[in-house]
Amino acid sequence: MVSEKKSVVVTQKFFDDATINYLEEHGFSVTVASFPEGKTDATATEAELISILSEADAWIVGHAKVTLSLLQSLPRLRIVARRGVGYEKVDLEAALATGKVVTIAAGGNxxxxxxxxxxxxxxxxxxxxxxxxxxxxxxxxxxxxxxxxxxxxxxxxxxxxxxxxxxxxxxxxxxxxxxxxxxxxxxxxxxxxxxxxxxxxxxxxxxxxxxxxxxxxxxxxxxxxxxxxxxxxxxxxxxxxxxxxxxxxxxxxxxxxxxxxxxxxxxxxxxxxxxxxxxxxxxxxxxxxxTPHSGASTHEGLQRTNAVAAECVVSVLDGKEPPPGCLIVGSADL
The missing domain is CATH 3.40.50.720 (NAD(P)-binding Rossmann-like Domain)
Incomplete structure (x- = not known):
């Protein structure tokens, strides 16, 4: 019997094809969420995020606020991978309480x-x-x-x-x-x-x-x-x-x-x-x-952070440790 592919949902813009290919080559299905012009995951409502992420095993997130109520509404979700190094918008205590892993893209930007x-x-x-x-x-x-x-x-x-x-x-x-x-x-x-x-x-x-x-x-x-x-x-x-x-x-x-x-x-x-x-x-x-908080937003910088976030997803969902410095909370042994 062929096992169901694990699902990775990306809510960050500028997610490159090479990183999508990397995830797919490791057996994951990838969905890059789309938002109306001028909108991002940071402006999406909690209900909209729940709808987008309801079948996700992994979430590569941009600037959305990650709350206890949101994580409780996503029982399938196992990892929240920040494409970036800041995690002040992620409720780390909520992640621990709900058994989610949180990673950052250390070394990318x-x-x-x-x-x-x-x-x-x-x-x-x-x-x-x-x-x-x-x-x-x-x-x-x-x-x-x-x-x-x-x-x-x-x-x-x-x-x-x-x-x-x-x-x-x-x-x-x-x-x-x-x-x-x-x-x-x-x-x-x-x-x-x-x-x-x-x-x-x-x-x-x-x-x-x-x-x-x-x-x-x-x-x-x-x-x-x-x-x-x-x-x-x-x-x-x-x-x-x-x-x-x-x-x-x-x-x-x-x-x-x-x-x-x-x-x-x-x-x-x-x-x-x-x-x-x-x-x-x-x-x-x-x-x-x-400049509008865009210091990390170069073609090369985003490709590097995309790659690190994707490597975190693959590592955690395969039961391995993510790259050094990238694990914030949780255990890779889920």
Missing amino acids: EESVADRTLALMLAAAHRLRESQQQLIDGPGSILLGNDLYARTVGIVGLGRIARNVVRRLKAFDATVLVTTPRPDPDYGAAMGVEYVDLETLLRRSDFVSIHAPFKPETKHLINASRLAMMKSDSFLINTARGGLVDDQALLAALKSGRIAGAGLDVFESEADPDLAGVTRELVRLPNVVA
């Missing part, structure tokens, strides 16, 4: 986000947005920017993405300061970074790049008082998570000239729609370069 971090540093410092607007509007004066070369860059947090940023910064002969709860002396010596506390980092850095995880204790890690510690000609870069920075305080600091500029890929309004007006004001400022 950090190179892309590190590239975006450097791109935002360079674009903000060289005033690329303002310079292009000068050309659009007509003849204007040349705008003087700032080098990244040989400057001091403060890195807040030292995870995978941050370490890739540090590696890139060495090519710019930058002095790199790092604040992290768990300094690694061997890494610091090998990479020539200096570990300092957050206040020292803010006062000394020409660029401050945020790479901390978002948790209740890190909300508004960068607030009005800490923005006031920064140099008046410095730049704040955030490619980590909205909420790590108090966007209202940042808006005030940028408008008043307290800091020179910002490069932003994430915003508080992603989790709090009441702050959408603050985001609109931020992205309209001439000294802000902004």
